[in-house]
Amino acid sequence: xxxxxxxxxxxxxxxxxxxxxxxxxxxxNYFVEQNTICHVVLxxxxxxxxxxxxxxxxxxxxxxxxxxxxxxxxYPEGHADRNDTMILNTLxxxxxxxxxNFHPMPAELGAERGAERYCEQLDSxxxxxxxxxGMGEDGHTASLFPGNDALKKQxxxxxxxxxxxxxxDRVSISLKMLKQASERVxxxxxxxxxxxxxxxxxxxxxxxxMIKPDRWFVDEQAVADISVT
Numbered sequence: 001x002x003x004x005x006x007x008x009x010x011x012x013x014x015x016x017x018x019x020x021x022x023x024x025x026x027x028x029n030y031f032v033e034q035n036t037i038c039h040v041v042l043x044x045x046x047x048x049x050x051x052x053x054x055x056x057x058x059x060x061x062x063x064x065x066x067x068x069x070x071x072x073x074x075y076p077e078g079h080a081d082r083n084d085t086m087i088l089n090t091l092x093x094x095x096x097x098x099x100x101n102f103h104p105m106p107a108e109l110g111a112e113r114g115a116e117r118y119c120e121q122l123d124s125x126x127x128x129x130x131x132x133x134g135m136g137e138d139g140h141t142a143s144l145f146p147g148n149d150a151l152k153k154q155x156x157x158x159x160x161x162x163x164x165x166x167x168x169d170r171v172s173i174s175l176k177m178l179k180q181a182s183e184r185v186x187x188x189x190x191x192x193x194x195x196x197x198x199x200x201x202x203x204x205x206x207x208x209x210m211i212k213p214d215r216w217f218v219d220e221q222a223v224a225d226i227s228v229t
Contacts, residue, residue, distance in 0.1 A: 005200075007216045007228040013047050013189035020187050020217040021054035024132060027183060031129040032064045038129045041070045041173060041181070042091070043142075044083035045134035047189045052090040062098045066125070067091070070133050071143035071160070071172040072105035074114065082107070111159035111169040118171060122156035128181035131211070135188040138164065139196040139206025143172035146206055151175050178211045186213045193222040201226040 010016045024040075031038035042052065069083045078085060084104035092099045103121060107114040133141045143160045144151055150160040156177045160170040178184065186208060188197075197218075200209055218228075 005216060005228070006214060007218055007223065009223060009228055010217070010219050013219050013221075014050065016187060016189050016217050016219050017047055017050035018054050020051045020132075020185070021058065023215075023217070024051070024055055024130065024185070025058045025060060027130050028060060028065055031182070032061050035129065037064055037066065039066050039068065039125055039127075041068050041128050041131040041133065041178070042083075042087055043070055043132055043134040043187065044086060045136075045187075048132070048134045048187050049086055049090055051132075051187055052087065056091045056093045056097065062096055063101070065098075065101060067102045068122075068128070068173070069105055070131070070141070070178070071170055072107035072114070073143075073167050074107045074111055074169040074171070075167060077108050105157070105171045107171045111161060111171055114171040115155065115157045115159040118157035119155050122173070122177065128177070129183070131178050131181040131184040133178070133184070133186055133208070133211070135186055135193060135196060135208045136165075137192050137196060139199060139204070139208050141186065141208040141211060142178065143170040144175055144207040144210075151207060151210070175207070175210055183215075184211055184213045185215050185217065186211075187217045189219040189222050191221045191224075193218075194225050197223050198225055 028038050072083050075082050106117045150158045158174045160172050
């Protein structure tokens with residue numbers, strides 16, 4: 001694997017989630033010290049969910065942090081499979097957590113209208129400080145899938161159609177905006193991620209590497225087939 005990949009490898013998915021949460025908290029504190037406000041993109045997915053549970057227990061300057069889902073499925077508000085439902089249930093678990101600082105995507109309006117509305121919000125904040133994302137088995141991140149037209153769109157939030165996994169329609173923060181963040185972190189664990197890492201090690205430009213991650217939190221199962229030294 002290229003030395004450009006900054007992998008931090010742990011024994012288990014649980015350790016990845018814990019260590020990533022501690023690192024995210026450290027970086028949030030840094031950005032708050034630098035800028036007073038910190039804008040953070042959050043992932044969906046199983047391993048990131050555990051990470052957010054750990055993060056919710058850390059003493060943070062909650063009033064100074066603004067949170068944004070990296071993508072959203074076009075389901076009705078409150079749907080169990082929406083990312084914002086998971087984020088609200090795992091991260092905002094204490095009265096000190098400022099839920100008003102969480103900015104869900106209006107994906108219930110449909111991909112086109114939801115993206116347009118979210119662009120208005122994203123364009124008002126400038127750049128993200130910290131982007132935290134997961135990786136799918138096909139190397140997608142957020143809802144940016146290999147070969148999908150959404151990868152080429154330049155707006156800050158983009159409609160996504162023809163997702164290879166349900167639902168077909170989604171809203172995602174764009175590749176362009178994710179790449180421009182001050183720092184980008186990817187969390188990926190499990191044997192089912194090995195094929196994607198094998199493809200990345202062979203130089204394939206999958207969406208997850210196109211965002212140019214600064215740091216990868218992975219477990220041994222995910223990268224068992226490649227050299228990460």
